[in-house]
Each structure stands twice: as C-alpha cells, then as structure tokens.
Amino acid sequence: SGPAMAAPKKGGKMRVGLGHGSTTDSLDPATFENLYSQVLGSALRNNLMEIDSNGKLVPELAESYTVSDDARVWNFKLRQGVEFHNGKSLDAGDVIASINHHRGKDSKSAAKKLLEPITEMKADGKSNVVISLKNGNADFPFIVSDYHVAIMPAKDGAVDWKSGTGTGAFSLGSYEPGVRASLKRNPNFYKAGQGHFDEAELITIADVAARTNALTTGEIDAMDRVDLKTAHLLKRRKGINIVETSGTQHYTFTMRCDTPPFDNNDVRLALKYAINREAILKTVLKGHGVLGNDHPIGRSNIYHAGSLPQRSYDVDKAKFHLKKAGMSNLKVDLSAADAAFAGAVDAAVLYKEHAAPAGININVVREPNDGYWSAVWMKKPWCAVYWGGRPTEDWMFSTAYSADAAWNDSFWKHDRFNELLLKARSELDENARRKMYVEMQTIVANEGGVLVPMFANYVMGLSDKVKHNEMAANWSMDGFKCLERWWFG
Amino acid sequence: MNAEAKTTAKTDGQSDVILTMRGLRIEGYADEVWHEIVHGVDVTLRRGEVLGLIGESGAGKSTIGLAAMGFARDGCRISGGQIIFDGIDLTKASDDELRALRGSRIAYVAQSAAAAFNPAHRLIDQYCEAPVQHGIMPRSEAEADAKDLYGRLQLPDPDGIGFRYPHQVSGGQLQRAMTAMAMACRPDLIVFDEPTTALDVTTQIEVLAAIKNIVQQFDTAALYITHDLAVVSQMADRIMVLRYGNLVEEGETRPIVEDPQKDYTRDLLAVRTFRKPPVDEPEGDIPLLRVENVTAAYGKVPVLSGVSMDIHEKRTVAVVGESGSGKSTTARVITGLLPPSEGRVLYEGQALDPTYRKRSKDELRRLQMIYQMPDTAINPRQRVRDIIGRPLEFYLAIRGEEKEARVRQLLQMIELDPDDFIDRHPGELSGGQKQRICIARALAAEPELIICDEVTSALDQLVAEEILKLLQRLQDDLGLAYMFITHDLATVKAIADEIVVMLAGEVVEQGPKQEILTPPHHEYTELLLSSVPEMDPDWLDRVLEDRAAAI
C-alpha cells in the first residue's frame, strides 16, 4: 500500500504485536538489542539527530550543529523548550550524561565502541554541547542518531533509565518485560505533526502464527516480521495490508579466514559461486528481499556500489576456483540455526543442494538457538549470521570488516581495505569518498570472508485503519518510530 | 423347622417348586472354541428345600449354581435347556428382568467372601445396596435389618461390625456377613458356592451352624455347593452328585451318604480312608532337621515362642493348628526366610545359617518347600518345561537333552503325560495339576526334606488324596522326609508319622501319631479333632448340642 495522502488524524489506541521482547529486557538503552526495546525506546525517548523517512539525517533534539574543518569538534545546539515527561527541561547536562552512560570503564553499553573516539564533552551554556573526537569523523552525527544514544533526564551526572522517562511522543504507563507495555501520548511533544495516537500498547507475540492470527482477528493493529510463507495469503485477507521496506538488513554465511579451508580465497570464491542466490531469495525470503553481492552495503546506503557486477550461481566457476585451490571436492560444515535468521536452516539446506554439483559437500549442522551468539558465532569456522546493517558505510565496515573490529566475524585482514577505511572516514569530499567506498566494496566482495546472499526486507502487517507516510527503510517499523509517525485513518 | 415339616412341604406338589432347570447346557469358550461344560442337567428345587451340589473341582457346580440366577460367567454361555424360576424362564428373560430378580429374589454367597466383598466399601453399605437399589426398603430400615441379621448370625458387636471394612473382619465373620447380605431381600433362593472351603475346621463349624440356622429361620430354598460330602450332608435335604458336567447320582441325603449307588459317589465317601502304613521308630540320634527353641517375630509382633521339633529321615511330621497359629512362620524360619530372634535350626546336627542368602547352594537344594497356593507358587509366564527344568539346571547342572529327559521322567513320576504337559503354561493346568508341578519342581532338586505348607488345602478331596498318595509313594521310593503343615486333621491322620500341634505360636502337644490321636487329648487338640465334619447328617446338630451343653 502506498503512502496515505490524507492529513493525519489524532486519537485511538494503537496495539502493536512484535515478535521480539523477552522477560529479561530492561529499559536501559545500553543493553537494547531487540526490536521491542528499540520501538519502545524510540517512542519514549529521542536522540540528538534522527534519520527521517527518506533516509536523510536531520536534527531531532538538536536544533542544528556545526563542525570544525577536520571533522573533529562537533557543536550541537539543543532545541529550546523541550520537556521530559516528568516536566524537567532538557539541557546540555542531560545530553552529556546520556552519552557518558555508554562510556567509561564500567560501561557495558553496546555503543561503547562507537563513542570511544570522544575525547572531551562539555556544555557550552545550557543549550550547547561541544564534543571533541580523537580523529576526524564525518559521520559522527549518524552515530548520535543511534538508538542506544537516546537522551534521558540526568541528575548529578547520572541518567535515570529505570523510569523510562524521556522526551518522546509517548510516556510509559506500565511495562511488563516480555509481555507488554502501555503508553500514553505525551501532550507536550515538541515535534509538530507527530505522535497521533492517544494510547499505545506494545505486545510481545513471539510466535508468528499467533501474531498473524491476532492481526486477523483485530486484536492488534500492526505486526512485524510477517511469515513470508503465508504473506501472500495474508495479503488477500480483508482489512490487512502488507508493507515492506528494503534497507540494510542482510544475511550472511560468514567464513573464518583464519581457519582452513577458508583461509584460501579460492575456496571462498568457489563457495560464493556455488550458491544460487535467486533460488534462496525466492524460497527462503519468498522474494521479499534483494540479492546480495557479498558485501554488506545495501542499496539504501549512499555509496552503494551499483556498478559492481552481480555475482551469480556458476558451477563451473566454482569448480574452477576449487581446482585452483588444489581441490577436486570439498567437505565443510555449515552451522545454522533459526536464531541466526529466520530460514537460516532452510537456506543452508538449499545451499547444500546447490553446491553439490560443484563437488562441494556442505554438511548442515543445525545448532541450538540457545546460545547461538556465544557458542557458534565467531567460534565455528562457518556459520549463518544476521546483520541489521548500519546507516553508513564507515560504520558498517568498522564494525565488522576492519582488522581491529570487535565483531570482525570473518577474522579477515586486508591492508588496503583498512587503509582506505581510515582515509575515507575523515574525508569530507563526496566524490573522493564514493570512490574509496566503491573500491572497498569490491575488495570485500572478491576477497572477503563473508558470503552475502541476500538483503532481507522488513515485512510488516498492518490493519488498513493504520495510515502512514513514506516508510523509513533504515530499520523495521518505520525506523522504530511507528508509534510516533503513524495514525489511524 | 423339623423333619415332619419338611416332609409335608415336599409332598405338597408341583406348585411349590421354585426352580426348575431342564436339560441345562452350558458352554465355555477356551482355546478359541466353545466346549460344553454342563451337559444337560436337570434340577428341581422346592421352596424351603436345601439341595446340595457336590462333585470334584471343575465338575461344573459353580456354573450350575450361577445358571440358577440366569447368569453365565464371562466366556460362558447357556446354550440349551430351560431355567424356570417361579414361572419365569431365565434363559429368555431380558437383562432388566434378570437384574430385578438377582439380589432380590435369588441371592448368591460366594466361595471367598474376602474376594467377593468390595474392599472399598463398609460391610453395611454393601448389605444395604441390594434392598435399596431394588426398592425393597429404605436405607434406614435396611440398616436396622442388617444389625438384626448380624445378631442372628452371632457376629460379635452386631451394631458396630457393619461399619467395618471387609479387611477389618476375619474370614469366618466375613462369610457370615456375606450370608447376611444374601438374606437382605429375603430371597426365595440362595446359592451358596462353597461358603466354607476356605476356612479352617474350627471356623467352618461356626459358619455352617449359622447358615443352617438362618436358612431354617427364613424357610429359604438353597443350592448348597461344596466338594465335601461330610459338609453337605449336614446342610442338605437332597444331594446331587456331579462329575464332568453330568449328573452322577441324586437322592435324599441320608440314603446317599449311607448307601451310595454309584462308584464315584463311593469314592468320594472313601476319600478319608487313606492311611499310611505305620513305620518303625527312627534309627540314629541325629535328626535330619532339628528346630531348637525358636522364637521369632514379624517386626515387633511376636509370632513364635520357644518352638522345638525334630524331623527324622524318611518320616513325615505333621504340623497342625488353626489359622494364624504360626505354622507357616515355622516353615519360614526353617527355610531361612525369617531369621529367628532366638534359637536355631540344625541340619544333620550342623547349624544352618539363619538367613537363606548365606546358605550354600547345596543346603538350599536339600531343603525344598511346596506352597499352599499353586497359583502363586509357580510363575504363570513359564512353561512346565522351564519350571521343572530350572532346578535341574541350577543345582545339578543338567542341560540339553539330559535335562529334557529328566523333566519327562519327573512328569511321569507325578503322573502327568510328558508329551501333553511339557509345553503348557500354568494357566492351562488345573489346581491339582499345578500342585503336582510344584512337587515335581521340589523333587527335581533331589532334596532330602520337603516342607509342604498346606499343599492340599486348596484342592478338592479326590485330588488331594491323589497328591497324598503321590507324596507317600515318593517317600517310599526316594526316602524323603516331610514336614507337613496342615489344618486338616483328616490329612494328618492319613499321612503323618508324628504330629505337632500348635496354638498361638507355641507347640501345645507333639509326639507320634498314635499317641496324639488316642485320648486323652490336650483340650485344644480335642477341639480340633471334634470339629472335623463326619459323614453323618446329624453330626453338626450333635456337636453343637454337645458344645452348648459343655458351656
């Protein structure tokens, strides 16, 4: 369904069923890791910057910012008159405390690494925050738009995350982790033309069939992660719309380049040629996605290398590279679990069938869902992985591809690549940057250890009461901001 | 009621007939085919008359008794003939009609009251069930009536006993309670199916008296089923002798008992005539087995105190006493199942270890035991070949062809046809046959002493006699010694060399048979001896009178 043209109306109670959420969740943004927390957090709190529906970076709690020429010193000017749900006015102290929440020795925040380059932060009056970085980073405003770096009220330099208080479109009524949260509209919300529902409820419905049924019977108004197998049937139901956005989310089969046989690039290439991406996209994602080209940069990224030829299924090339690697056949274990991504096991099984004609015998090992990320990912030589993607190339590459990245899950080291990464980061010239990022994508595709068969769409199911504008593609549920941006028609 | 009254009732003519069965045929389903069990039997019963049905086990007595209620057990069917009860043909009656009759107009007293009472309900509840369900009287009336009947049947505490559960009441008392229950609706006919077979002689006499009394009081017709001619002659006006589902002989009680016409009836009468030939005094001083001053208890409950006895080679020692007197316990002490708290057991002068676990295989072999209930004493899932073969293999290491030959030989010894029986399961054997298998199993071990714990009590008399003869013959041939536990003095008279009388865990009298059986007796021995029914229809009245007089 296309974007609704009518002017947004106020009112109603929005009930969203999400496939995520666990009883162990908390309101601490430092530990947010699932869609439930992300959607809830985005309804309650805001960031300095945000990515809007068109994928553009725009100020949110900041009104504007200025940057030094070397992209090292960033000065954010805060919006005036913004109040937290508890009536406290937003000031520079809150921002500094909120960012500091992720820094320091004792921080367990997932954003710690991101914010590490900050050397100094100081308030310039009540409404200016000056942030200095170790090295220049042209993408820094993207980083403060990250959902972890939400702004919370501070007292004595410490933020209060337990209450869920923020500046967001909704304030928290009750919250039962892993079950539901009920929200009320923030009457003092500062964004004009946003935040339409009177009330909202976020319900965890882990089972996809239950979610679908709840949507069909009208017990919820929107759901995430539609069952792709039945999406076409669900679409036919009266009163239900299927909406999808294609962003940076991609699935990979990651090989450890420090472990034989994957230390040989020809083996890696053979494996990259032995997979029938179209078939997997069609069968596993039922077409709800885009082919991957063995690098993590999606079409919605600015510097996506569209010129790079699409790699396709080619048994001969696979055989050729295998032979080049000095092998006539190959037997490898591929670890997968549905925890890696929905359909990972199926994808692996399909891959096994595709690779067989090339003399590659893939033994699919289904790992337990439980503990997948600690016991399999970055441990087993070859496994299925899911990446939410990052809004910028630099962010993505430095998260998982640079030699010193904490999550360099392919254990891949490429000097030229690392050099380019550093250079591109502080480069402010668009064209020069583009050239460098395209080269990096080419290197990763041809020499990297990550097989990226596909980018997966975010597929959501909406009751036709629910209206929305163009949907943001960066994350699921309208960039987590469904509650703020949607309304009932 | 007296003799004249009965005679008038009998001459009263056909109208007085309460039950007629004509050409009754009943089939049982076994081995996937229908076998005829009862082959056209005619029975006529008048109001107030007691008809005795007698015959060996499996003769079809119970089957006929149940047929009188229009009932056939699971796996049986009435295949021919008529059963007319008070003008109603039970073979044609509907289920509802039959149900209305049963319990209210025809009642049943089962062989084992302990099994036939529902363990989950109080006696009085079970009593009241039939009258209340048949709508004969309300519960309160039935209860009052029950107490009255309990009193008449001389149950202790008639007002309270009904509120006990079946397991809280002794066997004899249960049997009387069952009689009371049958009486509840004042039926026209009661079927007594071996009501005293499971009881010991002293209890039996009380139950017999109670039944006789109540039947006379209410002038109820009765079918009295038993395999003991002496018992039936006390109870019945007329007797029918059955065998293999056929009528052998029928007539008034006294003529049948005094002058039987048929050989089979004569055999039944002659059962108690078997006598063991007297043997010499034991030679040698060391008895084969000596029980020395044994005191034993189950947990804290003392059962035996200071029991001593000797068993000599090739001799039979009978241990008698009423139920619960400690006979089996003595056997358990000897076999080592129950270590005594004091005293010891010597075998050929050597002390045996108190527990069987520590006894050597050879010691175990020389001392074998045969149980009272052949049903539970042999494993229903093993075949005869394996049951008998096991001791051979286990003790004597005989295997293969040799074992097979030995098993066959043993089967011949106990007079069972090897070809026919070697592959059977116990379920395919009669009680007597099972007991023989138990004997063969004991024999297979080539023992020196066999403890027989009431081996004949569960069997009918003809079979029992066969077993006794068999044991005797084996003793003569193989030189075995027996410890023969029983409560049946007739058996004792037949087989014993020496007798040990036990009461309440103590030996009250012991010595050679002649000595014990010749008066003067110990008073308890006297009671035991006088309770053995005699083949005289007046015996019961006489004994009861004597006893009443004695008090």
Added chain:
Amino acid sequence: MTMAVAGSAFAGQSSPWVSRIAVAAVHFFVIVLFLGSVQTNTWAAILGFLAIHAYSVAVLVYWSRMARSAAGDTVIVALTVEYLLICVLFWELFSLWAWSTFFGLVLVQICAFAMVRYWRELRHAPPTAWFGMVVILIYVMIAATAPIIAPFGETEIVASEYEPWGGKFLMGTDNLGRDTLTRIIYGARNTVGFAFVTTVLAFVLGGFAGLLAATLRGWVDQALGRLVDILMAIPSLIFALLILTVVGTSIMSLVVVIAVLDSTRVFRLARAVAMNVVVLEFVEAANLRGEGLWWIIRREILPNVMPPLVAEFGLRFCFVFLFISALSFLGLGIQPPTADWGSMVRDNATLISFAAGDFQLALTPLVPAAAIALLTVGVNFVVDWFLHKASGLKE
C-alpha cells in the same frame, strides 16, 4: 556385549553351546554384510537384500521351531536389544538410512516371529487390533523400502516450493520445493525408527531400574527413587534444553536424552507394578532356590509386568514424536535436512491458519500430523487388545 545377550537368548534352548555361538555368529555376520553392501552400491544392496531375505526365512524357520519354548519371549527381548545396539553402533559409521532400512527389517522379523508365536491368538484378534497391526505393518514396510518406493531423493529439490497436489508430485512440494510424498515416506523411517529406538531404550533403562528397585528394595530403591524424583522435578523441556545445548543435538544425544527423560516415567510404572509381583510366592521360591538377581528380574518378574508396560509403551511411543517437535520449537531436534514428521508439522504449521484461503496448502502440515495420529491409533489399538487379553476379561 551383543554376543552375550544373543548367547543368553539361546541358552534357554537345548542345543549345545557351539551351535548357539554359531547361530549368533552367522546372525551377526549377515548383518554386517548387509550394512556394508548397502553402503557400497546398488547391486550389492540388492544382493544384500536377497541375502537378508533368505536369512530371514531361515531365522523364521528356526524360530517357529522354538516358538513353543519359553525361551521365545526372551529371544524377542534379546534380539530387540541386540539390534538396537547394532543400530547405535553403526549409526555413525553408516548413513542414517542404512540403519533405518535395517531397523525396518528388524521389525519385520520381530513381527514375523511374534506372528508365528502368537498365531493362534492372532487369528482371533478383533478388527481394531487387525487394523492396528495392518497400519503398523504398512508403516514398517514403507520405512524399510523407502528408497525404493519414494519417487525422489530424501533431500532432493525437485521443483519450486508449494507445488499443487497431483501430477508429478502427488502431495505437492514443501517449503523448499522437495516432494512432500517423498519426505513423508522417508519421514516414516526416520521418525518411527527414532521413536522406536528411543522408546525401547527408555523402557530398557527405566524398566530395568524399576525392576531392580522393586526387587532389591532398601537403599537401592531409595536411591533410584530419589534420583528419578529429581529428574522428574525438573521440567523436561528445560532439562533437554540444558543437556542438548551442552552436548549438541546429534541423533545420538537426542535419543539418549529423551530416553533418559522418558525412562523416569517408565521407572515409576515398572517399580509400582513389580512391587506387586515380587511379593508373590514364585519369586520367593526362586529366592529360596538361590537364584541370582538377574535371573529373578529377567525370568520371574519381567514376564509378569509386561502388560502395563506395553500399555505405557503405546503412549510413550507417540510422546516421543511430540517431544521432538516440541524441541524443534526451541531450535533443537533432528538435524536437517533429515525428513521427520514432527519437524514437517512444525515447519509448515503456520499454513494451517490459512486453511480457508488455500486448503491444499493447509494440508502440508496436516499430512504428517495425520501420519503420526494414524500410527498412534494403530499402535494403541494393538496395545488395547493385548491389555484386554491380559485383563482376563473374556467378553
């Protein structure tokens, strides 16, 4: 170990030891030969198939001779255990399907033996029992001959996903484009085989422990009883999750874990029933004879506690299917791409919600579920008949 069991099975027979060992050896040899041949090539497999048939006939003749002896029951038990052990042994050495073909053969042989032995009773089985036996037999045949009768390979992707019924794909294709009928057929051997092995193992473990506890009483009983209490007090799904996550979900560990969990239930039942048997006089008689523990458990008690155990077997057997599919809810369970009914239901379960929209699609999960249900009903009908015979009722 296997030999010992087999040997003891024949010990009840009156032939001398040498021949017993010879029989056991031939037995073992043929099995090895067969498993080997299946592995190498088709021709060898066909030869092996013929060999195993000839061998089966020979075994049958031998058995029918023995059918009258009490050793027969023991032979059934011993053979089952023996085959089981071999299956487990060859598990990793050969591929899954080799063992399951073999398993089917085992069942056929045991069925055949049971039929010879119980033919008299069988003739008079009620229609429901016949229905059950026919169902079981069909399943066993399907399982045994899966590679021959299945139209495609077990994991072969033959078309696009969810092809309609009929034509080349009788039951359509599944979510990955594999032939559903083929998967159902292979599912029979994997699922039924798995459930059978697991249940038997559970009964061997739990049954033996239960009988041991009942026979020995005292502290053994206490110790085993408390151990089982502890195992049962932990929610089984969590227990399985803990163990399987630590040791991994190989078929082997699945079998062992589910069997251990199930065996606690069997233990309680076996113990309770055996308690009533150990007090009977024939057990006392065997004790007095000086028999060892093993004999008493195996020959005196076991045969008498079979009916309730068999009844439990009927239900436990199908609980295994359910447990596997419950495990796959947690991402554990049988490894793909092995076809198994539980996972087939699980993988396509959501389709049922759209039965109104596309009925044929909704059948995708229903077919394997129905396959399980039919087997459950069949097995339990046979069990009911057996129970009815054992209850002593003759109506």
Added chain:
Amino acid sequence: MSDIGKMVAQRLGLGLLTLFVVSLIIFLGVELLPGDIAQEILGQAATEETVAAFRRELGLNLPPHERYIAWLVNLLQGDFGKSLANKREISELLDVRLWNTLFLAAVAAVISVPLALTLGILAALYRNSIFDRAVNIMTLSSISFPEFFVAYILILFLAVNLGVFPSISNISEELSFGERVYRCILPALTLTLVVVAHMMRMTRAAIINLLASPYIEMARLKGLKPGRIIVKHALPNALAPIINVVAINLAYLVVGVVIVEVVFVYPGLGQLLVDSVSKRDIPVVQACSLVFAMTYILLNLLADVLSILSNPRLLHPR
C-alpha cells in the same frame, strides 16, 4: 492417620532435599551452557570489554561455588534475590506469573479432569463399542498432534472463523475473573486436548482391569445396573492409578505449558523460565525451577495421600 502425618513429614523432608539437588543441577546446567548472561544480553553487541564490565556489575567474576552459596544463604532467609537481567525482585516477578500459570492450569484442570474421567468411565462401560472406539480414536489423535498445532487449529476455528474466543490470551491484573476465564478458554482447551487422552485411557484401563474381580461379579449377581457397578464398585478400587495419572497431568499443566504460553501469549512461568535460561539469568531460572519442582513434589505427595485416603486398607489398618 498419624501414619499419614508421618509420611507427609518424611516426604516433605525428602522434598526439600530434592529441591536442593534440583537447584544444584540447574545451577550447574546453566553454568555449563555456553555463554553467560553478560554475553547473552549484549548479544551480537558483546565485546570483551563490555562483557567484562557487565560481569563485574553482576558479580559474575566470583567463582561459581561462592555465587551458589550466596544464593542459597539468601534463599534460606526467604530471599529469592533479584533478576540479573533487569534487577527486579524475583519474588515479584514470580508472584504474578505463578498465579497466571496456576490459573490457566486450574481452568484446564476443571475442564479436562472431569471430562477425562467421564469419558474413561463411559468407555469402560461401553467397552469395545463404537463409542469406545470413537473416543479412543479422537483422544489418541489429539495427542498425536503437537500442542502448537492443536492450538493453531483451535484458533483457526474458534477465533478466526467463528470469532467466539480471542486468539491471544494476554491477561492482565485489571481483568475481572470472568474476563480472565474467557481469555483462558482457548489455551485451556488446547491443554485439555493434550492431557485428556492419557487420563482417559488410564481410567478406562484401570476400571477394565478390575472387571474380572470376584466383587464385580458379586455386584452383578446383586442385580445392580452396569453403570452403578462401574461407578460404585470398580471406580473406587481403581482410584490409585487414576489419581497418579491425574497428578502427573496436573503437574504437566503447571510445568509443561511453555509452548502453549508462547502460542497464546500467556504470561506464565514457563515463558519466564525459557527466556531466563536463554539469557542465563541464573537466579530467575533457579527460582522458576524450584517452583516447578515444588509443584511436582506437592502434587505427587497429594496423589499419594489421596491414594491412601481412597484405600480403606491403608486408611484403616487393622
């Protein structure tokens, strides 16, 4: 009677021991699982540094035995401790969910136990009839379908097509009793279908097993109606095995319903336990396991006491 008291006391004592061992096993089990709470909560975002910081915060740097003993000492003082994941008091966490779980179990039990007993009795009464076969086929089929599948089918018919019940049972405290029951009906029905077969078959088998007893024959000879014979004469004697099976199934209704909870979005203990295991939140896992183990122990004890009460031989020893 005092015998029962003694048995109960002894069993409770053993129960405590069992609980202790269970907690130990669970603790060890979760310890052995790959990863710990720090890694699991941070998930894909875990780095060495953050994990180390998290561990320090939670006290996970202490050796396992010290943590276990500390937990045990707290427990003995009646304190379940706090959830590691979100710092909430575990007792609070358990409180609501335990009641929810018990509520669902109760609704399911109220439907399933009488249904199973009635069907079992009727099946025994009309044994080998069409009715008996039909009931058997139905119940056996229903247990052959995995729980979640049964749930989907029920939802399809009763929620989606007919719309009589809600498809998700997200109950909350504000709801009235009636509303709660209404929302619980579908999960309760699902559970009913799952447990009825076992109880019904056991009832049937236990009754049939007694029908050859002499006292049943006696009851027939008293002219009683077949229904009365089954209910008054066979059933009371078959109670012990039936009670035991009912207890096992009740325990299942409390302990084993994770999947039903997930499908119906029912906030019960099972879901909490599974979530906590996957996040390695050991104190919560232990607390849940103890509650479950306790349920099992108490239900078993109750079954044994009831078996004794139902058997006059044991209740009124001579």
